[in-house]
Amino acid sequence: MLQSIVITGFMASGKSTAAAKIAADSGWRLICLDRQIEESCGLSIAQIFAEKGEAEFRQIESRLLQDALAVNSPPKVIDAGGGIVLLEQNRRLLEQACVIFLDTGISDILHRLKNGAQIRPLLAGLDGEEVRQLWQARRQVYVKTADFVVKDMAELNELFDRIIQRG
Ligand code: S3P
Secondary structure: OOOOEEEEOOOOOOHHHHHHHHHHHHOOEEEEHHHHHHHHHOOOHHHHHHHOOHHHHHHHHHHHHHHHOOOOOOOEEEEOOOOOOOOHHHHHHHOOOEEEEEOOOHHHHHHHHHHOOOOOHHHOOOOHHHHHHHHHHHHHHHHHHOOEEEOOHHHHHHHHHHHHHHO
């Protein structure tokens, strides 16, 4: 049976666009964990961080990842938040999935962050150099937890075709 695909990567690296494209091409269900977290709490991500704190956010995120990867459920495309690789319990769950790290360069990420409207509580108050340091530290964990690393959408599409053909 095909494994679910989880797209990982730093904030603003284009995961949502990538996951939506793969889901549209495959017909698999698309799950965006951040949206599910917001729906389950009735709060925005920024409000959850402010009112409940990061630790509680991580627990909710982990529970929803576990649900999404439930044994015997049909394969899905999961758009995970950038911090999904931080908890050991999540890294273990991810072993059941096909994890694709979208390795977008820091200049593209900084550009998107500057032009995007989304509020990302973890980046509040950080300057470009501090974001780069966080990206660099996280990047190693993304690489370690990934089955595949792709640089852009073209590489992702090509990889997905191979995964589907392999069954
Ligand atoms: C986070 C990434 C965010 C969101 C939360 C924490 C992170 O998702 O889950 O703000 O720790 O990297 P995106 O990667 O979709 O921005």
